[in-house]
Amino acid sequence: MLVVDQVSKSFGGVRAATDVSLTLPGGAVRCVVGPNGAGKSTFLSMLSGHTRPDSGTIRFHDRDITGWPVHRVARAGIVRKFQRPSFYPELSVAENLLVPVLATGARRRRARAAVEEVAGQVGLTDALGAPAAHLPHGRTQWLEIGMLVARRAEVLLLDEPTAGMTADETSGTSALIARLVADHGVAAIVIEHDMAFVRSLDCPVTVLHLGRVIAEGPMSAVEADEQVRAVYLGEEHS
């Protein structure tokens, strides 16, 4: 269970996040949406250890992890996937998955089995021998999610995972996340602009605007919320 209680962060005079709270049970998915500059990335950065909150607390499994550095947060089980690529293009898909598996301390034979298991989970079994550079964009994103799972992450922080994907890759990503949750109890916080994708995840949604939570709940309720509609319409017309 990840419990975020009233975290805030300012950059100079800009209040990027103000009193943002969120509770994520194990094996749950939460989407965070909001217009440009709403504070979504800042919020994720506070969870991943890339940014230290000015105030508020972050607790994971009843431990206060507020302000922990990235590597310590990652070791505790919370890992982040950025939009920019972070795999090894010159290595094969299997080798890319092997790197994080070996980092968990797995020995060779067990490691190979773990690589095959993760590849199956992220739909890359047929590509294990291929250089990662040869994968189409969408599948590189799945590889990166696989690399996080291979580290035995408990909470995935995904920053616009479907950016640049085809429609098929986007629906494949939704199925992939559902599979990881159902089969392995992995939890995820997903930042997204693609509302059809958010709907397909069928999870609670948090809406940020100017650093504050303005709505929270199922997508159907959030989409009907007057303030949310005003914020998104305002963005379209600006």
Ligand SMILES: Nc1ncnc2c1ncn2[C@@H]1O[C@H](COP(=O)(O)OP(=O)(O)OP(=O)(O)O)[C@@H](O)[C@H]1O
């Ligand atoms: N390192 C920083 N230094 C100064 N200002 C920052 C920094 N990071 C974010 N901000 C400001 O904080 C506010 C929130 O930015 P943030 O990137 O978290 O929003 P976002 O919702 O992720 O936006 P987008 O959807 O465009 O990525 C913005 O006004 C942004 O300019």
